[in-house]
Amino acid sequence: MLPQIHHCPNSYYGITLTGTMDPADPTIDVASLSETFKTxxxxxxxxxxxxxFRDFFDASQLKLSLAQNRLCRWGKTLGIDKMDEASFxxxxxNVSLGSVNSTLERILSKFKETQDLCDEYRKMISHDDGKPLHxxxxxxxMSREALKLDIKxxxxxxxxxxxxxxxxRWVLYDGRLFTQLLANITIIVTDLENMFPHLEAKRADLCKNEAAQLIADTxxxxxxxxxKEIAKQQDxxxxxxxxxxxxxxxxxxATSSRGNNHAIQAGSNDSSIGGHSNDTSGRDD
Structure with a gap:
């Protein structure tokens, strides 16, 4: 049974969680919005x-990193990561800084709620030797291949x-909390994206570039x-x-392979070359 949290935190790692959707909030400027995003x-x-999570660690870690990657893509298309005021x-x-900042605060709130639950969970089972807490x-x-992908x-x-x-840092112990956290974050990031529908193509272009880098470096x-299986459900x-x-x-x-094979067959009478197999059309890079 998971513990229940009965209080609502008002700050998280230096960011005050106002919980307000006031679009005219005078305390929200470009700098404060950028700091909320970075946090x-x-x-x-x-x-x-x-x-x-040990038995399915690769998938769990990649889910977490993919959620972070999607949030960062949203921020980059707006220039929030670089405080690009001209872009702002x-x-x-048609969107206020206050409403966007408040939506970002919801991400902080979900992480804070999950961290508090995990802290309570650890206290509950700290004396139970059958429950690993490390x-x-x-x-x-992580497997070597998945680790390289996650780092990228x-x-x-x-x-x-x-x-x-x-x-x-803090430790997330329970799979149900993990699933709930990711589901909540996915909803919030979708809300952020929907605030700027005119940037959909820009986000897609950035994602295409990142996908190319991930495949090339893996x-x-x-x-x-x-x-890809994770992204089908999450992004x-x-x-x-x-x-x-x-x-x-x-x-x-496949095209390159067929071209190379054709050149070898057409341009060589050397049996030592003809004896080698150069077919790589079935290989995925």
Whole structure:
């Protein structure tokens, strides 16, 4: 049985959770909105998965990173990550800073609620030796291929130059809380995207570029296939981008392979060359 939280936190890692949707809130400016966004993105970095996730660690970690990646894509198309005020003037013509900031605060609130529940859960079972409470170490638990993909996704979300040192982390123990947290975040990010429908194509273009980088930098096919399955349920734009990029990549590989084989067969009378197999058309890069 999961514990219940009976209080509503009013701050989270330095951000005051006002809970207001007042579009005329004078305290919200470009700088404060940017800080709320960065803190929301960092929430994903603070979560460590507990030992209960060990049997499906690759999928769980990729789900978390994909949710972070989607939020970052939304912010990048608005220039929030770089505090691009010129872009703000155009994109926020029909949307207030206050309403967007409040929606971002909902992400912080969901992480805070989940963290509080996990803290209570840990206290409840701290004396039960049958309940593992330690965090899994990502670099040790993930498969090599999935780890490389996860690192790349996080680099796309937050560039090394923008990454801030985070000393405080917490452990998420329960799969139900994890599923509920991701579902809530997905709804909130969808709300953020719906506030700026005119940027849909821009978000899709950015996603296509990121999908190409993920596929190009990943060893093998297993991790990308897993990410694609996750994206089908969690991030349809990324799912479509991965599907399209893999299709194009496979087509280019097959075309290149057929061309190379034709050149060898037509241009060589050397039996030593003809004895080698050069068919790679069935391989996925």
């Amino acid at each position: 929301a993105v960092e929430c994903f970095e603070r979560v460590e998965l507990g030992a209960n 003037k155009n994109d926020f013509a 965090a899994c170490i990502r670099d040790l638990e 996704m996080r680099m796309l979300a937050i560039s090394p130059g923008q990454r801030r040192s985070l000393r405080i 060893d093998g096919d297993k991790a990308i296939t897993l990410l 349809k734009v990324m799912y479509n981008a991965l599907s399209m990029e893999r299709s194009e990549s496979s087509g280019n590989t």
